[in-house]
Amino acid sequence: MTQDPWTNRLSEYLDGELPEWERHALESHLESCAECSLVVSDLRRVVRRARTLKNPPPVTDLWPGIAARIGAGIPKAQDVVDLDAQRRVRRRWAFSLPQLAAAGIALMTVSGGAVWFMSGAARQSVVSAPVPSSPPEGTPAVSVAMKPNASQSYAAAVADLERVLADGRGKLDTTTVRIIEQNLAAIDRAIAEAQRALDADSANLYLNTHLAETMRRKLDLLRQAAALVPVS
Amino acid sequence: MLFALLTGTLALSPIVQADTTLNAVRGQRLDVNAYAGEVTVHAWNRNAVRIVASGADQDQLEISSSATAISIRTHGRHGPPDEITLQISAPAWIAISMGGVNTNAKIEGIRAPISVETVEGEVDVTGGESLISLRSVQGSVRLRGAKGRINVNSVNEDVEVANSSGDIAAQTVNGEILLQGVNASSVDANTVNGDISYSGPIRSGGRYALSTHNGDLTLTVPEGTSAGVTVSTFSGDFESEFPVPLRGTRKGKGFNFTLGSGSAQVTLESFQGTIQLVRPGSEEDPARRKREHDRDHDED
Numbered sequence: 001m002t003q004d005p006w007t008n009r010l011s012e013y014l015d016g017e018l019p020e021w022e023r024h025a026l027e028s029h030l031e032s033c034a035e036c037s038l039v040v041s042d043l044r045r046v047v048r049r050a051r052t053l054k055n056p057p058p059v060t061d062l063w064p065g066i067a068a069r070i071g072a073g074i075p076k077a078q079d080v081v082d083l084d085a086q087r088r089v090r091r092r093w094a095f096s097l098p099q100l101a102a103a104g105i106a107l108m109t110v111s112g113g114a115v116w117f118m119s120g121a122a123r124q125s126v127v128s129a130p131v132p133s134s135p136p137e138g139t140p141a142v143s144v145a146m147k148p149n150a151s152q153s154y155a156a157a158v159a160d161l162e163r164v165l166a167d168g169r170g171k172l173d174t175t176t177v178r179i180i181e182q183n184l185a186a187i188d189r190a191i192a193e194a195q196r197a198l199d200a201d202s203a204n205l206y207l208n209t210h211l212a213e214t215m216r217r218k219l220d221l222l223r224q225a226a227a228l229v230p231v232s
Numbered sequence: 233m234l235f236a237l238l239t240g241t242l243a244l245s246p247i248v249q250a251d252t253t254l255n256a257v258r259g260q261r262l263d264v265n266a267y268a269g270e271v272t273v274h275a276w277n278r279n280a281v282r283i284v285a286s287g288a289d290q291d292q293l294e295i296s297s298s299a300t301a302i303s304i305r306t307h308g309r310h311g312p313p314d315e316i317t318l319q320i321s322a323p324a325w326i327a328i329s330m331g332g333v334n335t336n337a338k339i340e341g342i343r344a345p346i347s348v349e350t351v352e353g354e355v356d357v358t359g360g361e362s363l364i365s366l367r368s369v370q371g372s373v374r375l376r377g378a379k380g381r382i383n384v385n386s387v388n389e390d391v392e393v394a395n396s397s398g399d400i401a402a403q404t405v406n407g408e409i410l411l412q413g414v415n416a417s418s419v420d421a422n423t424v425n426g427d428i429s430y431s432g433p434i435r436s437g438g439r440y441a442l443s444t445h446n447g448d449l450t451l452t453v454p455e456g457t458s459a460g461v462t463v464s465t466f467s468g469d470f471e472s473e474f475p476v477p478l479r480g481t482r483k484g485k486g487f488n489f490t491l492g493s494g495s496a497q498v499t500l501e502s503f504q505g506t507i508q509l510v511r512p513g514s515e516e517d518p519a520r521r522k523r524e525h526d527r528d529h530d531e532d
């Protein structure tokens with residue numbers, strides 16, 4: 001439950017995103033803090049391990065159904081971009097939650113470390129690509145196919161965390177559960193309102209950002225709530 | 233004691249008295265984990281930590297000291313530990329890491345990093361330096377007189393930061409965010425259901441982002457402020473106590489304007505509330521309103 005104040009900064013440290021003075025301060029802290037050093041060490045192992053994992057193909061090919069609905073037909077081979085190839089080039093710790101969780105569990109790292117890492121990946125996928133309400137007309141097949149990827153990542157992250165919460169529901173105080181559910185419902189209402197607004201004005205930068213930010217809030221709250229579940 | 237610190241840990245478990253004092257050496261931090269109850273820490277001018285405990289069975293309290301930390305924790309033999317009241321005196325230089333579930337935390341006078349996490353409790357801190365992280369799920373979070381990188385977070389209650397400086401991140405879902413008398417170069421405050429108010433200097437080169445979904449947003453703008461301001465709302469309103477030089481209107485209810493040379497960057501967003509710019513000391517200034525409210529409360 002208690003946490004070293006530096007713990008929340010380790011992600012930025014490993015990402016190389018800390019300003020120089022903070023990096024020096026953290027490295028100095030690492031020399032004297034065995035816990036943080038252990039976490040950093042474990043997380044580096046998670047990263048190494050996660051990099052070796054393969055992105056499994058979807059169990060079901062969703063494209064035929066999507067194509068039928070939007071009348072896009074079956075894309076020609078030359079229209080299709082190899083997303084795996086793109087990912088291999090662009091990928092920067094862009095792992096799915098199950099991959100990270102699996103890596104975390106497999107390596108038996110500290111629980112906070114895995115949660116930390118999952119949050120970083122989730123934040124990247126959600127914030128960088130807000131979910132469109134509908135594909136714009138004339139959008140090439142590849143564009144339509146890529147955007148649901150972020151949506152699916154988000155849905156998977158939410159589903160994973162909701163499952164953790166559901167499994168641990170009995171271990172939490174009933175008032176806490178009620179409060180969390182009320183606040184999740186409040187965020188869901190905000191997401192729905194932002195989505196409706198975006199449906200009417202899909203090019204509005206503020207609405208896009210606001211929706212993405214509100215979705216991230218839901219993920220944050222789920223993650224926070226999941227962290228409350230005692231490990232038995 | 234010195235021998236124990238050099239050779240490993242000194243375990244005092246379980247303690248046999250409710251009043252214990254341990255020597256503290258620089259480099260140690262104070263770890264407190266109390267499942268339920270009230271924990272108060274106040275700074276004193278001795279290099280020692282005094283723990284006065286009451287309420288719970290003393291067998292449930294464990295105190296230990298190592299080279300890196302003085303640890304105080306409660307544990308239950310069969311089920312959760314009982315409520316406990318801990319009154320702790322500690323040197324101002326000691327970093328504090330505190331956790332609990334049904335625990336109220338109050339810390340005063342510490343000039344070092346502070347981290348507090350509780351679920352069903354309030355957090356009230358005066359002081360703190362470097363890294364300050366305060367979190368509660370069901371309780372309010374209040375911080376005054378802090379300096380450094382500040383992260384305050386609640387879920388279902390208000391968050392307040394006053395008379396503090398540094399970088400500030402404040403979040404809640406169902407509550408207000410009140411930032412008063414803060415001197416920050418970076419502020420990021422957001423809530424879903426609640427108002428946000430900010431008063432303090434807008435520093436040159438600073439970044440200030442305030443965002444709410446259901447709530448009003450009030451920014452107190454001192455004379456001479458130099459900032460580029462971006463205002464965004466979907467179905468809310470914008471009001472200002474002084475003329476603002478609008479420069480273009482964005483699609484939707486959004487627009488930008490510049491005060492002075494625009495060296496700071498201010499982003500104000502409320503999906504369906506009122507965004508308001510006020511002058512310090514005006515009737516709408518949240519700082520003034522709070523002073524009046526507190527005065528009325530004191531008179532009652």
